[in-house]
Amino acid sequence: MKMKPLVIGLAGGTGSGKTSVANKILDRLDRNHIVVLQHDSYYKDLDKFGGITPDKINFDHPDSLETDILIQHIWQLCEGKTIYQPIYNFATNRRMIETQQIAPKDIIIIDGILIFVEKRLRELMDIKIFVDTDADERLIRRIRRDTIERGRSVETVMNQYLGTVKPMHLEFVEPSKHWADIIIPRGADNLVAIDMVVTKIKSMLAAQQ
Secondary structure, three states, X not given: OOOOOEEEEEEEOOOOOHHHHHHHHHHOOOHHHEEEEXXXXXXXXXXXXXXXXXXXXXXXXXXXXXHHHHHHHHHHHHOOOOEEEEEEEOOOOEEEEEEEEEOOOOEEEEEOOOOOOOHHHHOOOOEEEEEEOOHHHHHHHHHHHHHHOOOOOXXXXXXXXXXXXXXXXXXXXXXXXXXXXXXXXXXXHOHHHHHHHHHHHHHHHHHHO
């Protein structure tokens, strides 16, 4: 009988370096046996906000994401089924017509700032990791990412940060650290912690053999 996939949650504040940590983990394991699901892919389409303009939407609140679909997709992958993950366009705040086909793998990594907030999602995870990075450094990374990759102005990024990102971090993200099994300070620079995580993953996989 094929073993159940190992489900790993990777949380942390915006710009904390979650993706970099995920890549460090992937570099130490066999990428062919791992799938990474981004919680950001499950943002609601702009049409579902009832005509509210993007500048008025709180994209850092759990209600802005369709977490139910993510949970369903994780269940399907655990059952050995292929899923079709949404593709979200951050420039237009809309779902693309196309989807990404994802086949089941031995390891599922879930990446997102709010993935520990929903209890049903937490309960699917075998390991919960929180990447803990200094707030100033996270803000600098956020500005760099949103201006370069998403075509936004510095003023727009700062207004969003002060209006919703920081308050939602304090209300939802920071408290969710309580649910983490492992906390990694300094993100991808903490190679000792990452090596310990990889060792634990290999141990859990071996125990399922």
